[in-house]
Amino acid sequence: MKYLFVFLSVGVIFFLSSCRKDFETEPSSGNLEFSKDTVYLDTVFTNIGSSTYNLTVHNRSNEDITIPTIKLGRGESSNYRLNVDGIPGKSFENIDILAKDSIYIFVETTNNIEELTSSATEFLYTDAIEFDSGSNQQKVELVTLVQDAVFLYPELFDDGTTEELIFGYDEEGNPITEKGFFLDDTELNFTSEKPYVIYGLAAVPSGKTLTIDAGARIHFHQESGIIVAENASLQVNGEVSSTENLENEVIFEGDRLEPDFSDVPGQWFAIWLTDGSTNNTINHATIKNATVGILMDSNDGTNNPTLTVKNTQIYNSSNVGLLARTGNVVGENLAINNSGQASLNLSLGGKYNFTNCTFANYWRNGFRNFPSVLIENNLETAETLFVADLTEANFNNCIIYGNENLELLFNKVDDAAFNYKFENCLIRFNDFQNQFTDNPLYNFEDTSVFENIVLNEEPLFLNTEENELFISEESPANGLANPSTSTQVDILGKPRGNNPDAGAYESVTFPE
Structure with a gap:
């Protein structure tokens, strides 16, 4: 695999003119x-x-x-x-x-x-x-x-074919492939010296770790992404920034740098933590404009979290912000907004613990059928219903809100465990059609699963269209968090104090 330190060339243009040749000028x-x-x-x-x-x-x-x-x-x-x-x-x-x-x-x-x-x-x-x-x-x-940038891409062979990754085999024994490549040992540390531009699926080999340093910028061409293989790891080591330029944040986005593309969803595929990947950590990162921000398959079979994600923003995903299937995830100071489907989808069971997170969805690019947060212990395909235990899904000091009436939904089958708990959370669940009145899953008076919950009170975000999920000092999330379970600082590194707020951000005074 080669690095290309490449360049910027001239393209073709068109010119429209009202033009006659039969007049004097x-x-x-x-x-x-x-x-x-x-x-x-x-x-x-x-x-x-x-x-x-x-x-x-x-x-x-x-x-x-x-x-x-x-x-x-x-x-x-x-x-x-x-x-x-x-x-x-x-x-x-x-x-x-x-x-x-x-x-x-x-x-x-x-x-x-x-x-x-x-x-x-x-x-x-x-x-x-x-x-x-x-x-x-x-x-x-x-x-x-x-x-300038470091370009990473699949190898083009002499016969005109391109390097591919094999993802299994179909019923006839033919390989299922996608254009991609394995990172070699010299490519397993992304630094902040130059941006990285990835074409195709860049895979972290089994037994290896991709380390991404603070301040790194990773750009993806259309349908490209990062894949972490079985027994491989991803370590994103961003740090708190002192300016709006997010100079120490690790940023994942598309490779179109023009302002018109800065908030366009679906420009690239995903960060994909495949079945068996292990010890993945993401800290102080921004993941924007993907199809799926983080796609997680299964867990690594240990009691340790397969993914620990902290102080991270996931915005403008055309499908799902974080999609975990039988995952084992710890999330702290995580903010997700503007997703074409769900911002957070915990699918096919798993084990999850989220603290001081903001799961919002103010998608305006089309009709949305999914809530901000969807929790399931099953996955139905055209031929099979798969089920798995939802061992635990704990939400402490979180905000779950959006521009739909029902922003929290459960999809439960009785063949597997379905355990969840929400404490000190602000939730939008406006069941004005009384669809769930008799459903015990949504009994917000049941303190064994819903404790100290605020329902249907606007969190007063600064600007949801611009993904500015700061809350004002008048927000009902202000002071809602439990000091004994709250994170010590918010997503920006601001101390929370003795009366912490729910959500990823401590409250601020909005400009007039």
Whole structure:
């Protein structure tokens, strides 16, 4: 497996113009107007093309005009490319614009950072689109931040096939495969020196540990992810940050760096802890825009947690934030929000202990059939109903809320144990249709399973659309936690004191 320290190149663009060749025009006199004076193509990884950006060129005059030349300042050596009047290129002549009309120029870029500089991990690449020349010349600047990265990807073989991982065999004995690769020993420590960009499924081999240092940034191409094999481990060692840049947090997200992609769900697959993986820990991490944030199959057969996740945010998962099937999980100061299905799905039994966690779901990208938290001791497929004991599911000092009436649901079959307990929690369960009135699972007066519960009172989050799950000092979760079971600090490292709050965040004073 190789590292690629690669680059950022130029793409293809399109140009729309109202154009006639049967009219007389005046030469442009340097009075063009533009939709912007600088086109920022945002941050892109080396050797990965940018999105397409557009520029509108206006002729505000009452005369039909001709622009003698439109060209890139760097000429043919530029890493930008334009498309004017339907023709891609880097220089153009005699471009007509009707009176009171406009044309569009589309721009893309790809750059090789090693060709730009031999030392920096970031480089600001600039150029300009020049309209006309001499005293009539006008310019629009082009700016792109190029970022170096470590690229990890499956090997491409001489016969044109790509390296794959085998996940079992079908009924006819054929292997079930996905495009992926095993990390070798030199790739098992992700540092903060450069971002990592992963193509396909990067697998941690059996008996090995992938260690991710504080401040590391991991980016995934579409349908890519990390897989932790049987007897392998994942150790995410983020630390508390002192600024909003989350400089010490470990961040997992897609490989599109443009602002328009910053909160788009489903850009990559998942962090997948497969059956038999062991001793997985995640601390001070942000996992965003995945299909499933963390996918966990079974436990490692020991009494120790298979996954300990602390001080971590999971946002904008197109399916589920944390999906555990017969898992053994300890979660503290965990915040999950905006999931296409459930934010937390404890499926097919298992053993779970969550303290000072916020499980919210304010999904607005479509209809949602699932609650914020779904707890099950079974898994039904088209052919089989699988069951497993829910040994315990303990929620202490948690918030379970969202924009649906029922944000906590149980799916129980009688063939396996179903043990749960909620203490000092704020829960949304507004059964206005009385669907569960006679169901003992939802008897919130039963103190053996529901103790010191606040129902259906808005937690007063700061901004759920922006995944800002801070609570105000007027929140009913303020002071709700049990001091004897509460975490000592919140997800941001803020001390909780003698009167701690429920949820991942201690209350704050909101700005006016």
